[in-house]
Amino acid sequence: MASSSRARSSSPFSHRKPSSPYSSTSSSSSFMNNRLMPRSCSSSASSYFNSGNGFSSRSMTPNRSRSESMYPAPRGYSARAAPPVSFPSEELITEPFDAPQRSGDSISVTIRFRPLSEREFQRGDEISWYADGDKIVRNEYNPATAYAFDRVFGPHANSQEVYDVAAKPVVKAAMEGVNGTVFAYGVTSSGKTHTMHGDHTSPGIIPLAIKDVFSIIQDTPGSEFLLRVSYLEIYNEVINDLLDPTGQNLRVREDAQGTYVEGIKEEVVLSPGHALSFIAAGEEHRHVGSNNFNLFSSRSHTIFTLMIESSAHGDEYDGVIFSQLNLIDLAGSESSKTETTGIRRKEGSYINKSLLTLGTVIGKLSEGKASHVPYRDSKLTRLLQSSLSGHGHVSLICTVTPASSSMEETHNTLKFASRAKRVEIYASRNKVYY
Numbered sequence: 001m002a003s004s005s006r007a008r009s010s011s012p013f014s015h016r017k018p019s020s021p022y023s024s025t026s027s028s029s030s031f032m033n034n035r036l037m038p039r040s041c042s043s044s045a046s047s048y049f050n051s052g053n054g055f056s057s058r059s060m061t062p063n064r065s066r067s068e069s070m071y072p073a074p075r076g077y078s079a080r081a082a083p084p085v086s087f088p089s090e091e092l093i094t095e096p097f098d099a100p101q102r103s104g105d106s107i108s109v110t111i112r113f114r115p116l117s118e119r120e121f122q123r124g125d126e127i128s129w130y131a132d133g134d135k136i137v138r139n140e141y142n143p144a145t146a147y148a149f150d151r152v153f154g155p156h157a158n159s160q161e162v163y164d165v166a167a168k169p170v171v172k173a174a175m176e177g178v179n180g181t182v183f184a185y186g187v188t189s190s191g192k193t194h195t196m197h198g199d200h201t202s203p204g205i206i207p208l209a210i211k212d213v214f215s216i217i218q219d220t221p222g223s224e225f226l227l228r229v230s231y232l233e234i235y236n237e238v239i240n241d242l243l244d245p246t247g248q249n250l251r252v253r254e255d256a257q258g259t260y261v262e263g264i265k266e267e268v269v270l271s272p273g274h275a276l277s278f279i280a281a282g283e284e285h286r287h288v289g290s291n292n293f294n295l296f297s298s299r300s301h302t303i304f305t306l307m308i309e310s311s312a313h314g315d316e317y318d319g320v321i322f323s324q325l326n327l328i329d330l331a332g333s334e335s336s337k338t339e340t341t342g343i344r345r346k347e348g349s350y351i352n353k354s355l356l357t358l359g360t361v362i363g364k365l366s367e368g369k370a371s372h373v374p375y376r377d378s379k380l381t382r383l384l385q386s387s388l389s390g391h392g393h394v395s396l397i398c399t400v401t402p403a404s405s406s407m408e409e410t411h412n413t414l415k416f417a418s419r420a421k422r423v424e425i426y427a428s429r430n431k432v433y434y
Contacts, residue, residue, distance in 0.1 A: 179392030188332030242282030
């Protein structure tokens with residue numbers, strides 16, 4: 001059984017060829033969760049990425065120091081079945097197909113099926129859930145049990161298709177000053193990390209989003225941009241900075257602008273490869289471990305954040321537009337099927353607790369009542385508070401297995417997704433004048 005480590009000597013990236021090293025600027029300024037009004041509004045000299053011809057010096061960011069990183073390709077994934085996050089039955093709310101229109105937008109919810117794994121084939125699993133068209137998931141054994149979502153992808157869909165529907169609109173809005181969050185939810189080995197990271201033949205949501213961001217910059221010659229990234233994990237309810245191995249057990253703070261992580265490191269990025277190099281470096285410090293479903297099972301939630309600032313040139317200057325794009329890979333929930341012991345059981349307990357809290361928060365928000373929402377019951381929900389409370393676009397991608405051996409686990413994921421669809425959001429554009 002593989003051990004958890006903050007500095008794994010054997011990484012799932014190690015067999016892939018890295019690119020040349022990059023140098024970049026860095027910062028230890030605050031993580032700003034979905035209300036990106038800069039905490040330091042000074043105009044200290046710092047580089048803007050100018051899509052037309054180089055750099056300028058109008059910025060709201062603090063001074064930065066030098067660092068280096070390497071860039072291998074994003075991680076692949078292992079497809080295995082897994083157990084659920086369970087919710088009290090009385091809290092499960094299924095969105096009817098003919099749900100009425102509401103005054104606000106709702107969370108975008110996408111379902112992605114993975115194919116049956118070799119292991120599931122070998123033990124004789126059958127298809128228990130399937131995509132009935134592109135908006136409905138139906139139960140094979142009880143066709144009356146069905147759920148409707150914004151989009152449903154069958155097992156043969158590729159990550160580009162999923163990205164175009166579930167993430168591209170959020171990325172585009174973020175480039176226009178609207179905060180955005182995209183996160184993958186599902187049980188262990190349902191395909192979350194494959195969906196978010198992908199591999200060298202099929203890039204996932206995160207690399208595709210980064211590529212799109214820089215494409216939009218190139219197509220906007222009249223503006224200049226500053227892009228910064230941060231990367232953190234929540235492991236056993238402890239926040240660690242994946243871009244700075246010394247940044248462990250960081251504290252969550254709140255101020256008038258919202259919730260943030262104190263002391264998180266930020267890096268200015270200048271190209272898609274440059275941004276991905278920081279993800280690759282961060283993955284070397286992420287906690288992973290093996291269980292009986294997955295050789296490289298994520299043992300922590302990760303949040304990759306891209307902070308975007310832009311302004312028009314010269315006489316066209318009309319303030320600074322700013323936003324934050326959060327791309328989140330959640331660890332999968334586990335049950336006794338996972339057959340964990342010792343440290344794996346402890347990790348699974350923390351993972352399940354935070355995901356159960358996320359489910360409770362979603363349930364409270366979906367009720368649309370002014371009741372207490374327990375954001376503070378976990379670090380994950382506390383950091384997601386601004387996103388889930390409606391300040392920006394939110395896209396939820398639920399990954400599921402169709403296998404009959406995981407029928408109830410998949411059902412629980414579908415119930416969670418259906419409740420999330422009822423959460424209203426009211427996104428707005430962020431702009432400040434100097």
